[in-house]
Amino acid sequence: MKASSAIKIVEQHLTKERFEHTLRVRDTALELARLYQEDEETVELAAIFHDYAKYRPLDEMKRWINNSYLPKDLLDYHHELWHGPVGALLIEREHGITDSNIKSAIHCHTTGKANMNKVDMILFVADYIEPGRNFAGLEEVREQAKHDLVKSAWLVSRNTINHLMSKNNTIYPDSFYAYNDLSRKVNGGIQ
Amino acid sequence: MKASSAIKIVEQHLTKERFEHTLRVRDTALELARLYQEDEETVELAAIFHDYAKYRPLDEMKRWINNSYLPKDLLDYHHELWHGPVGALLIEREHGITDSNIKSAIHCHTTGKANMNKVDMILFVADYIEPGRNFAGLEEVREQAKHDLVKSAWLVSRNTINHLMSKNNTIYPDSFYAYNDLSRKVNGGIQ
Numbered sequence: 001m002k003a004s005s006a007i008k009i010v011e012q013h014l015t016k017e018r019f020e021h022t023l024r025v026r027d028t029a030l031e032l033a034r035l036y037q038e039d040e041e042t043v044e045l046a047a048i049f050h051d052y053a054k055y056r057p058l059d060e061m062k063r064w065i066n067n068s069y070l071p072k073d074l075l076d077y078h079h080e081l082w083h084g085p086v087g088a089l090l091i092e093r094e095h096g097i098t099d100s101n102i103k104s105a106i107h108c109h110t111t112g113k114a115n116m117n118k119v120d121m122i123l124f125v126a127d128y129i130e131p132g133r134n135f136a137g138l139e140e141v142r143e144q145a146k147h148d149l150v151k152s153a154w155l156v157s158r159n160t161i162n163h164l165m166s167k168n169n170t171i172y173p174d175s176f177y178a179y180n181d182l183s184r185k186v187n188g189g190i191q
Numbered sequence: 192m193k194a195s196s197a198i199k200i201v202e203q204h205l206t207k208e209r210f211e212h213t214l215r216v217r218d219t220a221l222e223l224a225r226l227y228q229e230d231e232e233t234v235e236l237a238a239i240f241h242d243y244a245k246y247r248p249l250d251e252m253k254r255w256i257n258n259s260y261l262p263k264d265l266l267d268y269h270h271e272l273w274h275g276p277v278g279a280l281l282i283e284r285e286h287g288i289t290d291s292n293i294k295s296a297i298h299c300h301t302t303g304k305a306n307m308n309k310v311d312m313i314l315f316v317a318d319y320i321e322p323g324r325n326f327a328g329l330e331e332v333r334e335q336a337k338h339d340l341v342k343s344a345w346l347v348s349r350n351t352i353n354h355l356m357s358k359n360n361t362i363y364p365d366s367f368y369a370y371n372d373l374s375r376k377v378n379g380g381i382q
Contacts, residue, residue: 009309
């Protein structure tokens with residue numbers, strides 16, 4: 001699918017604000033793709049579609065989780081975590097996108113996971129640092145993203161867990177698996 | 192086994208400082224057992240033996256993990272996590288203690304786990320708040336332990352993960368399972 005067609009599709013599914021966020025994530029992700037020599041077409045489609053399912057009704061998302069390959073334990077965690085996995089499922093069902101790199105990056109863009117590949121990390125980081133974002137600790141991640149993709153993904157993972165724990169939220173296991181895996185890669189060996 | 196015999200045994204295996212910590216954990220755990228109406232004999236033996244394996248050589252602990260029912264993934268994490276599970280194994284092998292409550296509490300006293308029972312939580316909390324400890328956030332846990340065992344265990348779990356993450360350490364999965372499980376019990380429902 002061409003990026004221009006993808007953009008027309010997602011625009012129908014998002015609020016104006018969320019659509020503008022999506023375009024900024026797309027731009028940031030493309031910068032990272034060039035910097036880290038990843039396939040631009042793959043990264044662009046993943047970025048454009050990353051919030052595709054964001055505004056689906058909760059009971060529809062629940063139904064997709066219950067009636068697909070998606071992990072059922074998502075239902076035991078905050079519904080904010082559902083739109084990534086459900087989006088990855090729906091771009092295939094509704095638009096025939098089967099590319100496993102695109103689907104994986106969308107699936108895990110909120111939580112991360114163990115053994116993220118470059119496309120996964122680019123979307124995970126771009127969604128966090130796009131120029132419309134503004135929160136504590138962001139500048140460090142933006143700076144790091146220019147030099148070290150793995151280290152910046154590790155910062156995103158660590159900051160996200162810290163933020164959720166400061167709000168007393170539960171943490172989806174993939175978030176921890178991402179943190180542990182990236183910690184080992186960044187800090188080396190057993191810590 | 193009588194508490195007095197247990198004390199004589201562990202004294203041989205610990206440094207003087209660690210032995211004194213053990214006696215303070217025993218006293219604190221007994222206070223919590225009375226407060227929360229748990230069996231004092233069980234709690235006392237768990238507390239006395241909780242650091243039993245603390246000074247075993249690393250290669251011996253590694254051997255026990257490799258050649259027993261203990262989870263092998265312990266070896267992928269910091270060796271500081273090994274003495275609980277190995278201690279639970281060794282008090283049975285070396286002293287015939289098979290009580291599953293005692294073994295479970297010792298096994299998980301460093302990390303916690305999902306679905307801790309009252310003995311597990313009493314040891315987990317007592318080890319953290321015994322009067323010889325002194326670090327940020329401790330008074331809140333000590334205060335909470337007088338009123339709500341689950342909430343105080345949740346604070347121990349949260350503070351411990353925060354502390355490890357501030358040092359960029361990896362986090363053993365049982366620590367997260369404990370945090371998520373206790374968060375749900377304390378804060379209710381899906382967060």
